Amino acid sequence: MSRVFNFSAGPAALPEAVLKRAGEELLDWHGAGMSVMEMSHRGKEFMSIAAQAEADLRELLAVPDNYKVLFLQGGASSQFGMVPMNLTRDNKKVDYLITGSWSKKAVAEAKRYAEVNLAADTSDSKFTIAPGQDELKLSGDAAYVHYTPNETIHGVEFPYVLETGDVPLVADFSSTILSRPIDVSKYGIIYAGAQKNIGPAGLTIVIVRDDLIGNASDGTPTMFNYATHAKSGSMYNTPPTYSWYLAGLVFKWLKEKGGLSAMAEINQRKAQALYAAIDGSDFYANPVDPSCRSWMNVPFTLADAELDTKFLEGASAAGLKTLKGHRSVGGMRASIYNAMSEEGVQALIDYMAEFERVNG
Ligand SMILES: *Cc1c(COP(=O)(O)O)cnc(C)c1O
Numbered sequence: 001m002s003r004v005f006n007f008s009a010g011p012a013a014l015p016e017a018v019l020k021r022a023g024e025e026l027l028d029w030h031g032a033g034m035s036v037m038e039m040s041h042r043g044k045e046f047m048s049i050a051a052q053a054e055a056d057l058r059e060l061l062a063v064p065d066n067y068k069v070l071f072l073q074g075g076a077s078s079q080f081g082m083v084p085m086n087l088t089r090d091n092k093k094v095d096y097l098i099t100g101s102w103s104k105k106a107v108a109e110a111k112r113y114a115e116v117n118l119a120a121d122t123s124d125s126k127f128t129i130a131p132g133q134d135e136l137k138l139s140g141d142a143a144y145v146h147y148t149p150n151e152t153i154h155g156v157e158f159p160y161v162l163e164t165g166d167v168p169l170v171a172d173f174s175s176t177i178l179s180r181p182i183d184v185s186k187y188g189i190i191y192a193g194a195q196k197n198i199g200p201a202g203l204t205i206v207i208v209r210d211d212l213i214g215n216a217s218d219g220t221p222t223m224f225n226y227a228t229h230a231k232s233g234s235m236y237n238t239p240p241t242y243s244w245y246l247a248g249l250v251f252k253w254l255k256e257k258g259g260l261s262a263m264a265e266i267n268q269r270k271a272q273a274l275y276a277a278i279d280g281s282d283f284y285a286n287p288v289d290p291s292c293r294s295w296m297n298v299p300f301t302l303a304d305a306e307l308d309t310k311f312l313e314g315a316s317a318a319g320l321k322t323l324k325g326h327r328s329v330g331g332m333r334a335s336i337y338n339a340m341s342e343e344g345v346q347a348l349i350d351y352m353a354e355f356e357r358v359n360g
Contacts, residue, residue: 010193011196053247062184076174087212194243200246287299
């Protein structure tokens with residue numbers, strides 16, 4: 001067996017140590033005589049797994065006590081609807097920033113429930129820049145402000161946290177959560193699909209401030225109401241137990257690595273090395289303004305798009321997988337989440353240099 005360097009945007013690579021541990025525990029978890037997949041979610045074994053995972057996540061992100069951490073299903077895409085359903089009962093006006101494909105999708109869904117004011121829209125720049133705070137057209141009396149701190153497809157990221165005064169800030173952190181510390185207290189809601197930087201697909205994590213729970217609009221389905229999950233410890237129905245367990249193993253791994261400050265240093269080094277390689281060459285290019293380049297998703301193009309297939313085939317043969325860019329952007333994209341080692345990034349940089357030498 002040999003493991004490749006997997007640059008997939010999601011579902012993405014998981015830490016090898018976590019997969020090994022899951023493998024060891026697959027048939028018999030801690031003497032229970034069964035797999036975590038086969039356990040009742042209400043039994044004491046799974047309850048302990050669930051509670052430990054939540055405690056470790058709270059510790060990693062220093063989540064304040066007045067926030068609930070929910071372990072849900074439906075992906076970040078369900079949150080596009082759940083957020084307005086839960087926050088606009090008394091005020092239909094909401095502010096959204098469009099900075100890439102994901103925030104655009106969030107807006108399309110919000111429009112079904114609320115009156116959307118676009119506080120920013122960077123489509124004209126082809127999503128290569130994050131708007132500055134002073135450029136935002138915030139309404140001031142919105143029910144919330146929604147943005148996407150890191151746009152996974154375009155590789156553009158906000159270098160600052162939005163200032164929204166008393167208006168709750170809602171953030172889709174799907175592709176950047178756990179890459180570095182976050183000041184959770186600045187947000188009303190943080191949500192993320194797990195399959196990028198948390199764990200396997202099927203789990204969605206929502207961190208929500210207490211005062212934003214219990215105000216769902218009439219007609220909100222029970223399963224889409226934050227109060228349902230907050231009251232039941234995310235066990236109103238059967239949660240995605242195995243994904244929850246695996247996310248818990250990732251949290252333990254992150255703690256062993258020194259927590260999110262340590263991850264931030266590693267992630268910044270990885271990103272800097274890769275962007276330096278791209279910028280230092282006339283053969284490769286990244287279109288994003290250097291002030292807001294993503295640490296996690298690095299899109300790049302080759303000088304001659306005719307060489308894309310050859311680049312990808314050679315990369316694949318060298319054990320560098322899933323580098324094809326999103327179909328809407330083209331070119332390449334290297335996603336370098338927590339589980340991608342510095343060694344993996346260096347292997348990509350070396351391959352890029354060699355490919356340029358031969359084909360440039
Ligand atoms: C992947 C992604 C989504 C969609 O996530 P699902 O879990 O597939 O619904 C939404 N927002 C961002 C920023 C993403 O990266």
